[in-house]
Amino acid sequence: MSLASKTISSRLPDIVGAAHVINDPAQLAFYEVDGKKPGAAVRPCSREEIAEIVKFAAAENLAVIPTGARTKLGMGLPPRRYDVALDMTRLDRVIAYDPADLTLSVEAGHSLSKLLGVLGDHRQFLPLLVPYFSRTTVGGTIAAGVDSPLRQYYGTARDFVLGMEYVTGEGVLAKSGGRVVKNVSGYDLHKLMIGSLGTLGVIVSVNFKTFPSALGSRGFVATFENAEGALGMREHVARSALTPLTMEILSPGVAALFTGDAAARIGSGAMAPHVLSAKHWAFTSGYAGSGKVLARYEADYRRMAEELGAVNATVLDDNTRPPAFSRKREFIPIALSASPATTIMKISVLPALMKGALAEAQRAAESNSLEWAAMARGIGVIYVALLPRDRDEQSRARVANATNEILAAAAKLDGHGTIPWAPPEWKSALKIWGLDRGDFAQMQKVKKVFDPHGIMAPGRFVGGI
Amino acid sequence: MQLAPWWLGHSSVEISGALTRGVAGDYSCREGAHCRTHRAARMETRLLNDLKKLLGADMVLHRPEELLLYEYDGSVETARPSCVVFPQTKAHVVGIVELANRYKTPIVGRGAGTGLSGGALARHGGIVIGFSRMNRILEVDAENQRAVVQPGVVNAELSAAAAPLGLYYAPDPSSQKACTIGGNVSENSGGPHTLVYGVTTNHVLSLEVVLPTGELIRLGSAAVDSPGYDLPGLFVGSEGTLALVTEITVRLMRLPETTKTLLAIFDTLDDTTETVAAITSGGITPAACEMLDGWTLRAVEAYVHAGFPLDSAAVLLIDIDGTREAAESQAEEVAEVCRQHHAREVRVARDARERDLLWKGRKNAFGAVGRFSTTYYVQDGVIPRTKLPQTLRRITEISEKYGFQIGNIFHAGDGNLHPLILFDARDEKQLRGAVAAADEIIEFCVQMGGAITGEHGVGMEKDRLMPLIFGEADLEVMRRIRDAFNPTGLLNPEKILPLRKGCGEIYARPLPAAGAAPA
Numbered sequence: 001m002s003l004a005s006k007t008i009s010s011r012l013p014d015i016v017g018a019a020h021v022i023n024d025p026a027q028l029a030f031y032e033v034d035g036k037k038p039g040a041a042v043r044p045c046s047r048e049e050i051a052e053i054v055k056f057a058a059a060e061n062l063a064v065i066p067t068g069a070r071t072k073l074g075m076g077l078p079p080r081r082y083d084v085a086l087d088m089t090r091l092d093r094v095i096a097y098d099p100a101d102l103t104l105s106v107e108a109g110h111s112l113s114k115l116l117g118v119l120g121d122h123r124q125f126l127p128l129l130v131p132y133f134s135r136t137t138v139g140g141t142i143a144a145g146v147d148s149p150l151r152q153y154y155g156t157a158r159d160f161v162l163g164m165e166y167v168t169g170e171g172v173l174a175k176s177g178g179r180v181v182k183n184v185s186g187y188d189l190h191k192l193m194i195g196s197l198g199t200l201g202v203i204v205s206v207n208f209k210t211f212p213s214a215l216g217s218r219g220f221v222a223t224f225e226n227a228e229g230a231l232g233m234r235e236h237v238a239r240s241a242l243t244p245l246t247m248e249i250l251s252p253g254v255a256a257l258f259t260g261d262a263a264a265r266i267g268s269g270a271m272a273p274h275v276l277s278a279k280h281w282a283f284t285s286g287y288a289g290s291g292k293v294l295a296r297y298e299a300d301y302r303r304m305a306e307e308l309g310a311v312n313a314t315v316l317d318d319n320t321r322p323p324a325f326s327r328k329r330e331f332i333p334i335a336l337s338a339s340p341a342t343t344i345m346k347i348s349v350l351p352a353l354m355k356g357a358l359a360e361a362q363r364a365a366e367s368n369s370l371e372w373a374a375m376a377r378g379i380g381v382i383y384v385a386l387l388p389r390d391r392d393e394q395s396r397a398r399v400a401n402a403t404n405e406i407l408a409a410a411a412k413l414d415g416h417g418t419i420p421w422a423p424p425e426w427k428s429a430l431k432i433w434g435l436d437r438g439d440f441a442q443m444q445k446v447k448k449v450f451d452p453h454g455i456m457a458p459g460r461f462v463g464g465i
Numbered sequence: 466m467q468l469a470p471w472w473l474g475h476s477s478v479e480i481s482g483a484l485t486r487g488v489a490g491d492y493s494c495r496e497g498a499h500c501r502t503h504r505a506a507r508m509e510t511r512l513l514n515d516l517k518k519l520l521g522a523d524m525v526l527h528r529p530e531e532l533l534l535y536e537y538d539g540s541v542e543t544a545r546p547s548c549v550v551f552p553q554t555k556a557h558v559v560g561i562v563e564l565a566n567r568y569k570t571p572i573v574g575r576g577a578g579t580g581l582s583g584g585a586l587a588r589h590g591g592i593v594i595g596f597s598r599m600n601r602i603l604e605v606d607a608e609n610q611r612a613v614v615q616p617g618v619v620n621a622e623l624s625a626a627a628a629p630l631g632l633y634y635a636p637d638p639s640s641q642k643a644c645t646i647g648g649n650v651s652e653n654s655g656g657p658h659t660l661v662y663g664v665t666t667n668h669v670l671s672l673e674v675v676l677p678t679g680e681l682i683r684l685g686s687a688a689v690d691s692p693g694y695d696l697p698g699l700f701v702g703s704e705g706t707l708a709l710v711t712e713i714t715v716r717l718m719r720l721p722e723t724t725k726t727l728l729a730i731f732d733t734l735d736d737t738t739e740t741v742a743a744i745t746s747g748g749i750t751p752a753a754c755e756m757l758d759g760w761t762l763r764a765v766e767a768y769v770h771a772g773f774p775l776d777s778a779a780v781l782l783i784d785i786d787g788t789r790e791a792a793e794s795q796a797e798e799v800a801e802v803c804r805q806h807h808a809r810e811v812r813v814a815r816d817a818r819e820r821d822l823l824w825k826g827r828k829n830a831f832g833a834v835g836r837f838s839t840t841y842y843v844q845d846g847v848i849p850r851t852k853l854p855q856t857l858r859r860i861t862e863i864s865e866k867y868g869f870q871i872g873n874i875f876h877a878g879d880g881n882l883h884p885l886i887l888f889d890a891r892d893e894k895q896l897r898g899a900v901a902a903a904d905e906i907i908e909f910c911v912q913m914g915g916a917i918t919g920e921h922g923v924g925m926e927k928d929r930l931m932p933l934i935f936g937e938a939d940l941e942v943m944r945r946i947r948d949a950f951n952p953t954g955l956l957n958p959e960k961i962l963p964l965r966k967g968c969g970e971i972y973a974r975p976l977p978a979a980g981a982a983p984a
Contacts (some may be wrong), residue, residue, distance in 0.1 A: 100746040101849040101880075123748065147690070156690075158698055159667050174939045180847045182664065182879045182919040184653045184702050185927075185934060186961065187943045191666075191698030200694075212748035238610070239631075241722035241788050292790040348688040350609040380609075380688055415688040434692055439684050443693050445949040449942065462693040 007060050008040040008084060015052045016044050020090070031085035033065055033460075034078035034424035041067075041085035047165065047173055047204045050086065054202060055171025057084055058453050065457045066198045068109060068140030071132035071333075075144055075420045076197050077432050080459030086202060088139050095205055096179065099124060103162065103179050105207045108139025124210045127154035129325075131332040139203045145195020149246035149286070149328055152378050154211065157194050163207040164190035169200070169451025179207045192446055198457040199465055200450035214288030217245070218298065219316030219325055222305040223280035227251070229308045231355050233283035234378050236304040238351065242297060246286040246378075248328055251358070252278055253373030257385075258327045262337035267327040272320045280311055285378075286325060331375045335385035336421060339371070343386045343399045343422040343430070345406055349415030351380040358382060360409035368398040368405075380415075391423055400429050407434055433462045512568040516550055516592075519560045524551040524598070535593050538580040539640070541842055541890070542925055546573065546587035551598045555673070555681060555711040558594065562679045562709065562955075565592055571958050572677075574705045576617065576648025579640040581843055582924030584652055584704045588959050594709065596647050602626050603712070610717045611670065611687055616647020616710050623715075632717040635662040638920075639828045647710050653702030655920030657753040657827065658784065660878040662718060664920065666701040673712035674700065677955040687714045699946070704922050705957040707950040721786035724752070725796035726814040726823055729781040729803040730774050734758065734861075737779040738853035740806040741877040744783075745850050747802055749795050753784040754878030755827055758857075761834065761872035761885070762826075768833035771826030772819075777809065781877065782827055830874045831885070838870070838887035840896075844903045846910035847919035850880040859909045860884055867902040869895075881919035882910065908933065923961045931963050 012021045022028060022041040031041045039062075044050045057064045062083035067073065069089070088109035095105040099122040106115060112126075113134050119125050127150035130141050142157055154160065163177025176189035193203055224230045230249045237244060255276035257263060264270065276282050283305075287297045298315055305313045316324055327334060336342045349357045354376050361384045365372035371387040386402055388395035403419055410417040418434045440463050447465050450456070459465075516525045526532060527548040536543045547570065552558045565572045571591030578585055587593050600617035607630040614623060620641040624633040637656035638644055644654070650672065655664040662668075671685035685697035700707055731737040737756060744754060757765065757780050762773040773780060781803065785796045800811040814820040834841055848856050857873065860882075864871040872885040884906055888899040907917050911933045918927055931940060944962050 098849060098851060100742050100851045102745060103849060155663070155667060158695060159663055168942060172938050172942070174942045175935070176939065176943070178916045178934065180849060180880060180915050180919070182655055182659070182847055182876070182881045183916045184655075184664075184920055184922055185916045185918050186923065186931065186939075187946055188653075188666065188698055188702055189942060189946065191695040194695060194698075196694060212746075212750070215748075235608075238719075241719070243719075243787065289791050290794050292794060293788060296788055296790045346690070348686075348690050350606070350611070350688055352608040381690060414686075416686060416692060418692050437691075437693065438682055439693065439696055442682065442684070442696055442950075446694050446696075446699070446946070449945045449949050 008062065011056055012040060012042050012053065015056070016042055016049050020044070028085075030070060031067060031087070033073045033082055034427065036079055036082045038065070038085040039083045041087050043087045043090050045090040047167070050167045050202050050204060051171045051173045053084070053086060054167050054169065057455050058170055061453065061455065063455050063458050066139070066143065066202045068137030069132065069135045071136050072140060072144040072146065074424070076460035077464060078424055078427055078459065079457055088137065088202070091204065094118060102210045102212070103181065103207065104210050105179055105205055106138055107205045108137060108203045110138045112136050112138055112141055119210055120213070123213045125213050126208055126210060127151070127160065128157070129329045131330055133329055138206055142194055142206055143196060143198050143203055147377070147381065149248060149325070149377070152247045153243060153245045158191050160209040161190055161194065161206055162209055164193055165204040166193055167202040167204060169453060169456040173204070177207065181209050197460045199447065199461040201456060215290055216294055217286060217288040217321070218294050219284065219286050219321040220298070220301045220313070221275050221282055221284045221316065221324070222301070222310040222313040223277050223282045224308065224310055225280065227281050227355060227358055229310065230281040230283040232308045233304055234351065236308070237285070238378070240300065242287070242300060244285045244287040244297070246284070246325075248284050248378065249354070249376040250276065250282040250284060251362070251372070251374040252280055253371065254282070254375060257334050257338050257373050260338060263327050263334045266330045266333050266337070267323055269323040271323045271327060274312065275314050275316070275320070275324055277312070284324070284328065286321070328375065331383060332421065335373060335387070339387035339389070341388045341391035341395055341399070341423050341426070343403065343419060343426070345384040345386070345403060345417055345419050347382040347384060347406065347410045347415060347417040349380055349382070349410060349413045351378065353413045353415065354380060354382060356413055357410060357415065361406050364402040364405040364409070368402040370398055370402055396426050396429060399426065403430055407431055411435055437462070509568060512564060512570060513548060515564050516548065516561065519564070520550055520552060520557055524553070535575070535578070535595075536586070538578045538583060538585045540581050540583045540924070540926055541840070542583035542586055544583070544586040544588050544925075545590065546593040547590045549593045549595055551595045553598045555675070558675045558709055558711050559679050559681055561592065561594060562675050562677065565955060566677075566679065571955055572709070573957050574647070574651065574709050576645030576651075577619070577640070577643045579644040580648060580652060580924065581845065581921040582918065582926040584922050584924040584957070584960060585648070586925060588925050596645060599711070600645075605630065605632075605717070607632060609687070610719070611714060612717055613712060613714050614646050615712060616645060616650070618646045620644050620646060620649060627717050628720065631720050633720055634715060635659065635668055635718045636665045639831065646713055646715070650701050650710050650713055651703070651705045652922040653920070655876070655881065657755050657876055660754060660876065661750045661752050666698060668716045669697055669701050669713060670716055671714035672697050672700055672710055674708035674710050676708050677951050677953065681711070704924060704961055706947055706960055707956065709956070721792070723789045723792040724784055724786040724820065725792045726820040727783040727785070727796060727800060727803070728812040728814070728823060729783065729800070729808040730777045730810045730812070731779050731781075731807065732809055733778050733807075734857050735854050736807045737781060738857050738877070740781060740803050740808065741853055742851050743802050743806060744799055745878060747798075749785070749799060751783045751799065751878060752786045753782070754876070755782040756780070756873065756875055756877035757782065757827070757830065758873040760870065761830060761874045764837055764872065765826045765830050765833045768836060769826040769829055771822045773826060782823055827874070834872055834885050834887070838889070840888055840890035842886040842888065842899045842903055843921075844882070844884045844886065844906055845918050845921035846882045846907050846915060848880045848882065848910050848913045848915035850878070852913040852915070853877065853880065856882065856909060856913055860906055863902050863905050867898050869899060869902055871902070876919070879919070880915070904930070925960055928959070928961055928963045931961070
């Protein structure tokens with residue numbers, strides 16, 4: 001037993017009770033981050049316990065990684081060190097929900113899908129249809145900063161998180177924002193926590209603005225011979241009066257992913273045949289409203305698709321939409337299980353430059369003999385999955401080449417990119433957080449305020465923060 | 466300037482003196498404030514000369530009569546800067562910051578001076594940087610629905626420039642014909658139409674800023690999801706305490722195909738406030754949902770002749786926009802909710818002229834109220850929307866208790882109250898009473914689960930109220946963030962965050978100690 005492990009096992013049971021400290025190596029394997037196992041896992045049930053644990057960790061210089069459902073621990077760089085897994089799943093209470101005010105306060109360990117069930121009883125929802133939807137926790141979703149197809153209309157977490165309570169790397173329980181929908185009282189520190197991968201502190205609870213559910217929704221899929229057609233649909237919609245809830249362009253490679261075994265396991269139900277085709281690019285969009293509104297979207301979409309020479313156009317109803325759209329939501333886990341060494345890039349460019357970025361991604365993948373698939377969101381975010389057949393040296397070199405080329409291409413288009421998912425042993429050879437940035441020094445300042453001892457998920461973030 | 470403080474010339478010294486005593490009593494300690502004021506007043510001629518060399522003599526104001534206007538913003542606070550300078554380029558801004566460092570003089574950024582919490586006032590003297598000469602729209606990219614602007618661009622001018630392309634900039638503070646995007650970014654400004662589309666922070670993609678060290682850096686990017694911590698999210702709304710903004714990239718929205726404007730007229734306040742909660746919880750989010758109480762709408766009607774009914778208890782002014790199909794059916798649904806809650810009448814604006822007239826009434830309301838009282842104090846509290854009925858009742862009680870007329874005109878849809886307390890600032894007792902009445906309203910908002918400011922900012926008006934919603938630990942993290950970016954207190958000193966308790970601690974971090982080594 002290492003010194004750290006000894007220190008941990010002597011103090012942690014005092015804080016949370018022996019039953020909630022995990023030392024068993026077999027169980028600790030569940031908390032692995034990029035192959036690193038913690039010395040212990042601890043399951044607090046209150047904000048006070050979390051503060052105590054972090055205070056203790058800070059005093060003993062133990063590295064802490066907060067975990068939820070452990071679905072996205074592979075994001076970012078491998079941790080430099082990792083002593084304590086802070087399992088948040090016992091903090092799973094709804095603190096306050098005022099349906100008439102459309103505001104909610106919930107503990108970080110609450111299951112996201114269960115939370116949406118609670119909201120659904122009041123015909124409300126959160127626009128967080130994120131990957132690992134059925135398993136993920138609220139805190140994990142926010143800390144990982146993963147996005148949702150619904151961002152096309154509702155924006156990302158930064159647009160509907162009203163406030164947060166967190167424990168800093170010094171074990172101080174603090175909060176920012178509030179529980180009202182409009183608020184400029186003090187600095188919006190909670191925005192810093194979104195997507196911070198646990199490197200600033202532990203998210204204890206999150207206050208959200210909730211949204212009323214739509215009366216009816218439909219999906220629309222049109223397939224095209226080339227990327228221009230599918231991207232042309234996006235441009236037509238952007239210039240129109242339509243405000244769809246989701247808008248994605250799928251490369252031909254996505255069809256194989258979405259009809260494969262992994263998709264059948266992860267997505268809900270079987271996808272209707274002929275919706276996607278392995279030869280064609282697809283434009284997909286979800287929209288909602290009254291019967292008249294749905295009819296307007298369908299008519300406009302069909303007209304646009306015809307003008308752009310679509311091969312096929314399908315309207316998805318309440319039966320056919322969920323299998324197709326749940327696959328879109330789960331693009332990342334589906335792609336990750338489609339190859340032994342899936343590497344997924346996230347590229348951002350201005351929406352009108354997506355054509356160039358997709359072309360570069362295709363060129364880089366194919367010139368490096370890599371299978372690939374891309375899902376591009378209408379607002380200018382492209383997920384590129386590189387799917388090597390093997391997890392060997394040669395594949396690693398190819399993926400490194402391709403990702404470097406794609407990052408350079410994104411930079412040339414005034415955009416940027418990262419590699420959020422890659423095999424852990426390849427990470428040192430890949431530019432996980434993309435190219436160097438001019439604001440890195442400012443991020444270090446933020447890190448130093450929240451976590452002066454450098455114990456929170458050290459090393460996982462941008463520039464090794 | 467259209468929205469120049471209308472009470473200019475009315476006992477400004479008394480207002481300043483009384484508020485400083487009543488509001489910021491913390492600094493009356495020993496020679497503290499005096500010493501700082503004097504130090505600032507002893508602005509060295511050399512600094513003025515250097516500023517003139519950098520910017521040109523006509524871009525530096527320093528004579529007392531030139532500085533008078535810059536003692537004010539739209540709040541009831543005042544503070545006199547040592548000089549006011551007008552940079553025309555980002556290099557000028559960097560140069561000014563370098564001089565401020567060399568001469569250890571605080572800097573305060575200023576847009577149009579329409580702010581309502583003293584954010585643009587030089588609380589402890591120093592250099593006010595007026596951004597009115599950096600007022601170019603650098604780019605409107607219709608294809609990507611983005612615009613790049615300098616901080617001095619007037620809010621309404623950006624929407625006007627984007628309109629021919631079918632686009633607009635959504636945040637629309639009532640002062641939008643005068644206020645600047647730079648000021649909006651500093652204050653994270655809202656407006657009536659932020660109910661569904663969000664406030665300034667939801668529309669800012671990237672900032673170019675000058676840090677107090679003089680470094681010019683970019684935060685975020687025009688492409689979304691810039692990797693790393695959300696620095697634009699931190700800097701927007703930081704009230705000029707972290708950096709000076711020199712360029713802003715914003716998102717533009719597509720102008721809606723159809724906008725329906727409804728005026729719902731009620732005979733009781735309770736019916737009106739209950740209608741608001743019923744609309745928001747009923748599944749429709751209007752583009753705007755404003756409430757004017759009877760007293761206010763009569764004041765507005767006498768001035769604007771918008772067609773508000775003079776005998777009603779309150780009205781709701783509601784915008785619903787979107788596609789033809791969506792706006793029409795939702796407008797009918799909202800009208801039905803209003804009728805269910807005993808609206809006496811629901812009018813629908815027939816054309817753009819009628820619509821503009823109703824909104825002119827709303828947006829000119831503060832000016833209209835100015836015709837009825839020598840001074841008013843605009844408050845800005847926020848509550849959960851379900852708590853509107855009891856909060857409005859409480860405001861009526863407070864009005865009776867203190868003997869002030871209080872008008873209510875506000876963003877009801879998001880629970881953002883703007884009580885207007887009418888008083889005579891020439892009477893020091895009234896001034897103290899008005900501040901006490903305002904405090905009581907804000908305290909009630911907090912009890913209802915609300916916050917101390919929804920869109921006007923904390924500034925030097927509400928720093929002392931921050932402990933109502935934040936504990937010492939919360940404030941300490943905020944202080945450390947400020948000190949990490951603004952370590953010597955060079956930028957906008959003593960705003961937002963209350964001083965730590967106890968004199969010793971105040972002087973442990975002297976202000977303005979610009980140029981001193983970081984702690």
